[in-house]
Amino acid sequence: MKLAGFLLLLAGWAIVLAAVVLLVPALPRTGFVLAGVGVEVLGLVVVVRSHLAVQGEQRE
């Protein structure tokens, strides 16, 4: 699960990079950058939840 979270972080960054490099019009570029940031936020949530789960198991 942690690995999936970090892969989501990288995927989000790849979307941001692609948007900046390949898109020229402002609106689609901004939209795709925001979408990439959204994927990164999702990745962060997954990583955080996996660490919380590991800590919970260690306490038990």
Place this chain on the structure above:
Amino acid sequence: MTPLPAPVLSETAVTLCIFFILLVPLAAAGLALVNAGLGRSRSAAHSMLTSLSVIAVAAVVYFVFGFSWQGFIGQPAHVFTMGGRAWSWISAEPLFLRGLRLDDIPTLLAAWLQMLSVGLAALIPLGAGADRWRMGASAASTALLAGCTYPLFAHWVWGGGWLAQLGVNCGLGHGFVDAGGSSSIHILGGLTALSIAWILGPRLGKYGHTGLPNAIPGHNSVLVLTGCMLAWVGWLGLNSAGGILFTGAEPGRVVMIAVNTTLAAASASLTSATVTWRRFGKPDASLIANGWIGGLVASSAACPFLKPPTAVIVGIVAGGLVMFAVEWFEFGLKVDDPGAAISVHALSGIWGVLAVGLLAQFSGRTSGQFLAQLVGIATLIGFVLPLTYGLNWLLNRFYPQRVAADGERQGMDLHELGADAYPEFVIHTEGFIQQ
């Protein structure tokens, strides 16, 4: 091909820059004192010695690899072409600083400032790993930071790399802008601190069976607050030297940098003081100190481009953010960060970088500036965090980073150094053993 032009500095700017860089070690001294004061008394000497060690490791590794990967604007770099535009992704300087020439003053100054800055970035994770991070492991982790993550990202921001080129290549304002290091020093250091806190896990006794955190207060508020004052002087040097070297600030603008830096720190600490006073009935020294440093961190990115009222806004938001982030990490995310390194450096740094897009006043084109700043933040979270976590996770597989449980109970001073910081009056108790 769209390389950024090499900066040209007047004699006055060079003299001022040398003076300001001489102040930067005070920022490192300040952070080291803050980290030591917020840790336990039985790890105080270990904390200070580790701080000195990581500064030494960072300087040597940066001399060997770091600057050759980071470089400076106008120096040779590796580029790739995409979308019909050339993007610089890593410097092509020779190892061991052999590319430095005595007549190239801006590059010499940049190399000197960066050698100090990388030490500052390496100090940040020590706050998160306090009381349980082995000295050898922290030195090895610092080598990874100074030799890999820091120079790579700093090239993108300060070495004429692809983030700095966003303005020229994509029309996004002036490209990613960070005058004093909110991103390349503080967010990078803060994300490394988060990785370390995750890898090490919480201190023994920090979280009970119910998952609620136990308070483990810092052992010396005087050290912490003295550290804040030293850090202030160091930050004046860091922001001013960065402003001159990386944004071409004229000497007159440097006065405004100093005013903005001070106002941001002051308003952040006053915000923290007000919030703690209202919530707890008394001001909390460690949280106010965190607010002060958070204000300094947030001021770094935008300080040459702010007007004093907007610097106050930057500080107020940073002070409030740090206050609530410290609690959120401790209670909500169960991250044990004794020095509040993640809240103070990563989150305040993110706010400081975004403030460039929201509040900074540039001459010339500004449309797209916020998007450029957002791309920089996305790069830190989407690339630098997995990279620094992965490197430290690998290191931990081969060389365990956390001290043994007995050593943690005994205290890092006795366990790793064989002597206490305060041998005359410290009584070791088992007060924080897991219940």
